Amino acid sequence: MFExxxxxxxxxILVGSLYGLAAxxxxxxxxxxxxxxxxxxxxxxxxxxxxxxxxxxxxxDPFLTIPLAMLALFLIGAVLYSLIxxxxxxxPDESKVKNSLLVAFGLSVILQNLALRFWTADxxxxxxxxxxxSFTALEVRFxxxxxxxxxxxxxxxxxxxxxxxxxxxxxxxRATVQNWEAASLMGIDIHKVYLLxxxxxxxxxxxxxxxxxxxxxxxxxxxLGWTMKALIVMVLGGLGSIPGxxxxxxxLGVTESATSFFxxxxxxxxxGLILFVxxxxxxxxxxxxxxxx
Amino acid sequence: xxSIDTIAVFYKELQAIWDVSLDVNDGEIVALVGPNGAGxxxxxxxxxxxxxxxxxxxxxxxxxxxxxxxxxIVELGLSQVPESGKIFTGMSVLENLELGAYVARARKDxxxxxxxxxxIFPRLAERRNQLAxxxxxxxxQMLAIGRALMSEPRLLMxxxxxxxxxxxxxxxxFETIRKINQQGLTILLVEQNVQAxxxxxxxxxxxxxxxxxxEGKGKELLSFESVRxxxxx
Amino acid sequence: xxxxxxxxxxxxxxxxVGLALFPFMTQDDxxxxxxxxxxxxxxxxSSWNILGGYTGQTNLGHAAFFGAGSLATRLLWVGGFPxxxxxxxxxxxxxxxxxxxxxxxxKLKGVYFAIGTLxxxxxxxxxxxxxxxxxxxxxxxxDYQIVPRYYLFLGLTVITIAAAYFLVNSRxxxxxxxxxxxxxxAESLGISALRHKLLALAASAFFAGLxxxxxxxxxxxYYLNMPFGPEWTFDPMMMAYIGGTGTVIGPIIGSIFFxxxxxxxxxNVGEYHLIIFGVLFILIVLFLPGGLVEAWKKYQRWFTxxxxxxxxxxxxxxxxxxxx
Ligand SMILES: Nc1ncnc2c1ncn2[C@@H]1O[C@H](COP(=O)(O)OP(=O)(O)OP(=O)(O)O)[C@@H](O)[C@H]1O
Ligand SMILES: [Mg+2]
Numbered sequence: 045m046f047e048x049x050x051x052x053x054x055x056x057i058l059v060g061s062l063y064g065l066a067a068x069x070x071x072x073x074x075x076x077x078x079x080x081x082x083x084x085x086x087x088x089x090x091x092x093x094x095x096x097x098x099x100x101x102x103x104x105d106p107f108l109t110i111p112l113a114m115l116a117l118f119l120i121g122a123v124l125y126s127l128i129x130x131x132x133x134x135x136p137d138e139s140k141v142k143n144s145l146l147v148a149f150g151l152s153v154i155l156q157n158l159a160l161r162f163w164t165a166d167x168x169x170x171x172x173x174x175x176x177x178s179f180t181a182l183e184v185r186f187x188x189x190x191x192x193x194x195x196x197x198x199x200x201x202x203x204x205x206x207x208x209x210x211x212x213x214x215x216x217x218r219a220t221v222q223n224w225e226a227a228s229l230m231g232i233d234i235h236k237v238y239l240l241x242x243x244x245x246x247x248x249x250x251x252x253x254x255x256x257x258x259x260x261x262x263x264x265x266x267x268l269g270w271t272m273k274a275l276i277v278m279v280l281g282g283l284g285s286i287p288g289x290x291x292x293x294x295x296l297g298v299t300e301s302a303t304s305f306f307x308x309x310x311x312x313x314x315x316g317l318i319l320f321v322x323x324x325x326x327x328x329x330x331x332x333x334x335x336x337x
Numbered sequence: 338x339x340s341i342d343t344i345a346v347f348y349k350e351l352q353a354i355w356d357v358s359l360d361v362n363d364g365e366i367v368a369l370v371g372p373n374g375a376g377x378x379x380x381x382x383x384x385x386x387x388x389x390x391x392x393x394x395x396x397x398x399x400x401x402x403x404x405x406x407x408x409x410i411v412e413l414g415l416s417q418v419p420e421s422g423k424i425f426t427g428m429s430v431l432e433n434l435e436l437g438a439y440v441a442r443a444r445k446d447x448x449x450x451x452x453x454x455x456x457i458f459p460r461l462a463e464r465r466n467q468l469a470x471x472x473x474x475x476x477x478q479m480l481a482i483g484r485a486l487m488s489e490p491r492l493l494m495x496x497x498x499x500x501x502x503x504x505x506x507x508x509x510x511f512e513t514i515r516k517i518n519q520q521g522l523t524i525l526l527v528e529q530n531v532q533a534x535x536x537x538x539x540x541x542x543x544x545x546x547x548x549x550x551x552e553g554k555g556k557e558l559l560s561f562e563s564v565r566x567x568x569x570x
Numbered sequence: 571x572x573x574x575x576x577x578x579x580x581x582x583x584x585x586x587v588g589l590a591l592f593p594f595m596t597q598d599d600x601x602x603x604x605x606x607x608x609x610x611x612x613x614x615x616s617s618w619n620i621l622g623g624y625t626g627q628t629n630l631g632h633a634a635f636f637g638a639g640s641l642a643t644r645l646l647w648v649g650g651f652p653x654x655x656x657x658x659x660x661x662x663x664x665x666x667x668x669x670x671x672x673x674x675x676x677k678l679k680g681v682y683f684a685i686g687t688l689x690x691x692x693x694x695x696x697x698x699x700x701x702x703x704x705x706x707x708x709x710x711x712x713d714y715q716i717v718p719r720y721y722l723f724l725g726l727t728v729i730t731i732a733a734a735y736f737l738v739n740s741r742x743x744x745x746x747x748x749x750x751x752x753x754x755x756a757e758s759l760g761i762s763a764l765r766h767k768l769l770a771l772a773a774s775a776f777f778a779g780l781x782x783x784x785x786x787x788x789x790x791x792y793y794l795n796m797p798f799g800p801e802w803t804f805d806p807m808m809m810a811y812i813g814g815t816g817t818v819i820g821p822i823i824g825s826i827f828f829x830x831x832x833x834x835x836x837x838n839v840g841e842y843h844l845i846i847f848g849v850l851f852i853l854i855v856l857f858l859p860g861g862l863v864e865a866w867k868k869y870q871r872w873f874t875x876x877x878x879x880x881x882x883x884x885x886x887x888x889x890x891x892x893x894x
Contacts, residue, residue: 080681131856141681142628146811146855149804154848212439219425219436226423229385231411231440231488268800272692275685310700317689317696324686325677 051184052305053298058190060297061197062255064290066270067277068204069248071289074278076221076241078137079129079144084274085267086155087246091117091253092262093163099170106170106258107192113250121246124151125239133238152267159264169261193255200251201290204244208286217241269313276320295319338363338523339384339415339492344393344403346376346383346547353379354547356393361492366514366524368534368555371544377527378420380544381494384525385417386410397492412440414491418498422481426470430461433469433480437487446489454483457513475506482513492523499530511537589724593717602716606788608829609723610781613730614806615813615821617777622807623815624738625770626750627676630803631687634671634694635664635775637798639782641698644706644794647787657722657783664779668771676767679753691798699795707791719788726784730777735818737773746770747816808851814861823862 070084081087094113098104104112128151132143177188208214219227220237228234256262256270273296281292296316303315339361346354353376361367369377382388384395386407395403397415405413425433434454438447455462458479464472469480478498485493495514499507511533518524528534535541535555543551543558551558571579592605618632639660646656671690678686708714737743745766748756753763782797805828806821813824828847835843854861 082685128852128856138680142684143855145628145681145684147852150808150848150851150855153804153808153851154845157842157844157848212435212444215428215432215436216439218428222425222427223423225387226419226425227436228387228407229411229417229419229423230436230484231408231443232436233406233408272689308700311696314693314696317693321686321689321693324682324689325674 049305050182052301054184054186055190056298056301057294058186058194058297059259059301060294061194061290062252062259062293063273063277063296064281064293065197065200065248065255066252067274067281067289067293068201068286069245069252070271070274071245071278071281071283071286072204072248073242073245075283076217077129077133077238078140079132079148079242080141081129081148081242081245082145082271082275083124083148083152083155083267084245084249085269085271086152086159087117087120087249088253088256088270088274089159089262089264089266090120090155091250092257092266093159093168093253094250095254095257096163096168096170096262099172106172106254107196110196110251110254113254114247115250117250117253118243118247121243121249122239124246125242129242130235130238133235152271156264156267163264165264167261167263168257170258172258189258193259196251196255197290197293200248201286204248205286213240272313272317272320276316279320279323338398339525340396341380341384342394342396344383344390344395346379346388347391352547354383354390357544357547357549358393359542359549361523361525364518364521364523365540366518366526366538366555368526368528368538368541369544370528370531370534370541373529375544376547377544378496379547381417381419381496381525381527384410384415384494408440411488411490412442414442414489415494416485416488416490416492417494418481418485418496420496421500422477424469424472424477424480424484426468428469429466430469430472430480431465433484434461434465434487437484438489440488443487443489447487450487450489454486457486457517458483474501475503478502478510486517490522492525493517494525494527496527497529498526499528499533507533586728593720599716602720604829604833606720606723608825609727610785611806611809611825611828612727612822613723613777613781613784614802615809615825616730616734616818617774617781618803618806619810619815619821620734620737620746620777621767621770621774623810623817623820624743624750625746625767627767627770628681628684628807629687629771629774630684630800630807631689631691632774632778632806633798633800633802634687634691635668635778636782636785636802637691637694637698637795638667639664639779640786640797641782641794642779643783644786648706648708653787657780657787660783660786661776661780664775664782665772667779668775669768672768672771673764676764676771688800688803691800691803695795695798695800698798699793702794704793705791706794708789714790719784722784722787726777726780730780731818731822733773733777738818742766742769750816808847810861811851812847812854812861814863817861817863820861820863827862 066088069087070081073079073081091113094116095106095109098109098112099106128147129144132140132147135143174188179186179188179191208218216227216232217237217240219230220232220234224234227237253262277289277292277296279292280295281288281290296319299315299319300312303309303312307315341357341359343356343358344354345352345356357380359367359369359380369380371377379388383390386402386405386409390403393403394401397410397413400413402410402413402415425436428436434451435447438444438450443450460476461479461483464476469477472480482495482498498514499510502510507530514524514526515537526534526538535558538555541553541555541558542549596602614632614636618629621627621629642663643656643660646659647653675683675686675690738746745756745761746769748759748761749763749766756763785797809824809828810821811824812827813822814820831847832843835846858865860867
C-alpha cells in the first residue's frame with residue numbers, strides 16, 4: 045500500500061512538471077497579451093508531431109528535437125498572431141478575451157482537421173532505445189524518460205524566468221504587462237512585444253509537445269484535453285506567475301495520480317476538472333495569486 | 338523644434354481638442370496651462386503618438402510625426418513623463434531607469450546617463466534596488482523624470498510633475514526642471530500650478546475646453562486679467 | 571399588419587406546408603437523415619443563441635443539456651416507458667440540470683463562465699462514459715420508422731424557433747439584451763441580471779434537452795456519452811455566429827449553411843468542410859460580428875443606395891466630367 049502510494053506520488057509529480065510546462069506557454073500569452081488561446085492544445089500537438097517526424101524520418105533523439113519543435117512552433121505562433129490574433133489586440137480587455145477565445149476555437153477546429161489530413165487519426169508515439177530504462181530508489185521506480193522530462197520542464201521554467209528577469213527584452217515584456225502606455229513611452233514597440241510573447245508561448249507549447257509524444261502518445265483529437273489541462277494549471281497557479289504555474293502543474297499531476305490510486309483512473313481527468321471549477325468559483329485569483337487591486 | 342498645426346482630437350465621437358496650434362522652439366521651456374479637463378494630457382498623448390489626431394499636423398525637427406507610432410517618436414528624441422508618473426511599480430528603481438534607456442540610441446550611453454540621473458536625483462541612487470512601488474510620491478515623480486531622461490531626449494514633455502507634492506518639493510522640482518533646461522534640454526511643461534510654471538516658462542499657452550485661449554511670454558501671461566482672476570484668485 | 575409582415579407570414583406558411591408534405595415527396599432515407607440533421611442543428615443553434623447570443627453569456631457547455639436530455643429519454647424509453655413522456659422528461663431533466671448549475675456558474679463572469687461551463691460539460695461527458703461504457707441499442711429496431719422521427723424533429727424545430735422568437739420579443743427578452751449590453755447598467759435600471767440569465771439558461775437548456783430527447787429517439791445505436799461531446803457545443807455555436815448571433819434567423823441560416831457546406835464538400839473533396847467552416851467562423855468573429863444576416867443587410871443597404879443613386883442622377887450629368 046505505502047509503496048504503491050509513494051510510487052504514485054512520484055509519478056504524479058513527474059507528470060505534473062509536464063503539465064506545468066504545458067501551461068507555461070498559455071500563461072505567458074495570456075499574461076502579456078490578454079489573449080486566451082484555447083488552441084494551445086493543438087500547438088502542443090504540433091510540437092508532438094514535429095518531434096515524431098524528426099524521430100521517425102531523421103532518426104533524431106526525441107530530446108534533441110526540442111530546438112526544432114521550438115523553432116517550428118515559434119514560427120507558427122508568429123504567423124498565427126500576425127494573421128489572426130493581432131486583430132483582436134486593440135479591443136478592450138473583456139471583449140478581447142472573449143473574441144480571442146472564439147477565434148481560437150475556430151483555429152483549433154482548423155488545426156485538428158489539418159492534423160487529420162497530414163497524419164491521419166492514428167495515435168503516434170516515439171520510443172527511443174532507452175524507453176524502458178528506469179532507476180529504483182527507496183523501492184520507487186523512476187523511468188528515465190520521465191526524469192528527463194522533469195528536468196527539461198524545470199530547465200525551461202528557470203530559463204523563462206531568467207529571460208524575463210534579466211534580459212532587456214524580458215524587461216520590456218514585463219514593462220508592457222505592467223503598463224503598456226508607459227512602456228510605449230519608453231520606446232518599446234508593444235506590438236512587437238505581443239508578437240514575441242505569443243511566439244514564445246507557442247514555442248513553449250512545442251517543447252511540451254515533444255515531451256507529450258515521448259511520454260505518452262499524440263493524435264489529432266488531443267488538443268482540447270491538453271488545453272483544459274493547461275487552463276486548469278494556469279488557474280490553479282494564478283495568472284502570470286511562472287513558479288505558480290509550475291506548482292499548479294504539480295498539484296494537478298498529484299491530484300490525478302491520487303484519484304487513480306484511491307478511486308479509479310477513469311476519473312483522473314474529472315478530478316482535475318472539478319478542482320478547476322471549484323477554484324474558478326471560490327478563488328478566481330488562483331491558489332497562489334493575490335487579488336488584483 | 339516641435340510644431341503643432343491646427344489639430345483636432347476625438348475620443349470616439351467626443352471632440353476633446355479643437356484647432357490647437359502650438360510651437361516649442363529649441364532651448365525653451367514652454368508651459369501649457371489650463372483647468373481640469375481642458376485637454377492638456379490629451380495634447381501630450383497625441384504628440385507622443387498614443388492617440389491619433391483626426392486633423393492637423395504635428396512635426397518634430399521638421400519631420401511629420403502625426404501618424405508615427407509612439408516607440409519611434411521616443412527614438413526621435415521626444416520623450417514624455419506621463420501624468421502621475423506611471424512608473425513600473427513591480428520593478429526596481431534601477432530596472433525602471435534601464436527601461437528608460439530602451440531605445441538603441443540611448444542604450445549605448447546608458448551608464449553615463451545613469452550617472453547623470455543619479456547626480457540630479459541622488460535619492461534615486463540610494464534606492465536603486467528598492468521596488469519602485471514602495472517609493473514615496475516625490476520619489477516616484479523623480480524616478481519618472483529620471484527614467485525619461487535616460488532616453489536622452491531632445492525635447493521632454495512633463496505632465497503635472499508637481500502633482501501631489503508638498504510645497505517645498507514643488508519648488509525643488511521646478512528648480513530641477515530649470516537646471517535640466519539650462520543643460521540644453523527643451524521642455525514642454527503641463528501644469529496646474531499656474532503661478533510657478535508661468536514664472537519658470539519662457540512662453541506659455543492657456544488651454545480651455547480644448548481650445549487655446551491665450552498665449553504669450555510666461556510672465557506677461559501672468560499679468561493677464563483673465564488668468565489672474567481664474568487661477569490666482 | 572403591414573404588407574411586409576403579410577408577405578413574411580405567407581412565406582413561413584408556405585415553407586411549413588412544404589416541410590409538412592415533405593415525406594410525401596420522398597422515400598429516400600438519406601434525404602430524411604440530412605433534413606433531420608439540419609433540424610437538429612437548428613434547434614441546438616437556436617437554443618444556444620438564447621443564452622449565448624441574446625444574453626451575452628458564452629456557454630461552452632451546451633452539450634451538457636443536449637446530453638442530459640438524450641440520456642434521460644434513452645434510459646426511460648429503452649427501459650419500456652412510452653415515447654412521449656420519455657421525450658418530455660428529457661427536457662425537464664435538462665432544465666433541472668440548468669437550474670442546479672446555474673447559480674454557481676453565474677458567479678463566473680465573461681470568459682470564466684465560458685471555460686467553467688466547458689469544464690462542467692467535460693465532467694459529465696467523461697463521467698457518463700465511465701458509468702455507461704456500453705453501446706446503447708434501440709430495442710425496437712425491427713419496426714423503426716423514419717417518418718415519425720422526421721415529424722418529431724420538424725415539430726421541435728418549429729416550437730424552438732417560435733419560442734425563441736416570442737421570448738426575445740417579450741419584456742424578458744428586452745431584459746436579456748440589456749444584461750448582454752452591460753450587467754451593471756441593467757441592474758441600475760432595476761433589471762435583475764441573475765434572474766434573466768437563469769431564465770435564458772433554463773429556456774436554452776430546455777430546447778437543447780428536447781433536441782437530445784429527439785436524438786435519443788432517432789438514433790439506432792450510440793454510446794450514451796456521445797451527445798455530451800464538445801462538438802455538440804462548438805458546431806452549433808459556430809453556426810449561430812456564422813448566421814448571426816442575437817437574431818432569430820441567424821442560427822437557422824447558419825445550420826443550413828453548415829450542413830449544405832458539409833454535403834457539398836463531402837461530395838467533392840472529403841472532410842474539408844470543418845476547415846473551411848473554421849476559417850469562416852474566424853473571419854466572421856473578426857470582421858463581421860453580425861454574421862451572414864448582417865452581411866445581407868449591408869448588401870441590401872448598399873444595393874438600395876446604389877439603385878436610388880442610379881435612378882435619381884440626371885442622365886446628362888454623366889460624361890460631363892463632374893463625377894469622379
Ligand atoms: N480615454 C478617454 N475617453 C474619453 N474621454 C476622455 C478620455 N481621456 C480624456 N477624455 C476627456 O477629454 C477631456 C480632456 O481630458 P484631459 O485628460 O486631456 O484633460 P487635462 O487637461 O489633462 O485635465 P487634468 O488637469 O484634470 O489632468 C476631458 O473632458 C476628458 O473627460
Ligand atoms: Mg491631465
